[in-house]
Amino acid sequence: MPKLKTLLAPPLPAIVALGLLLAGVMQAAHAQGLPTFEVVAKDGRLTPETIEVPAGKRIKLTIKNEGRGPIEFENLDLRVEKVLAPGASSFVVTPPLRPGAHTFIDEFHPETGKMQLIAK
Structure with a gap:
């Protein structure tokens, strides 16, 4: 057997x-089926720098890296992180957001690569 x-x-x-x-x-x-917003990373900057989103809801962020180097898009409080090679695109889904500001950074460019989600 x-x-x-x-x-x-x-x-x-x-x-x-x-x-x-x-x-x-x-x-x-x-x-x-989630509210979706687009973020573009290019040469150390995240665009737009501010996005208003609905509070209490999960949202989808599509991320495009149009820069010449890799990016690491993240918000540690929300446990969201995505690494993208040059020319790559992907998405992240956040947990339901509390009202207020939620800052995301490009870990490889922390001084210039910042954006905020403003949950209202």
């Missing part, structure tokens, strides 16, 4: 890969 380990070994990586793919697809599908 074949060992269980031998029977599971070949399909296990495929099962894990399928699970990861489905998780990513589900997250992307869920993010489609």
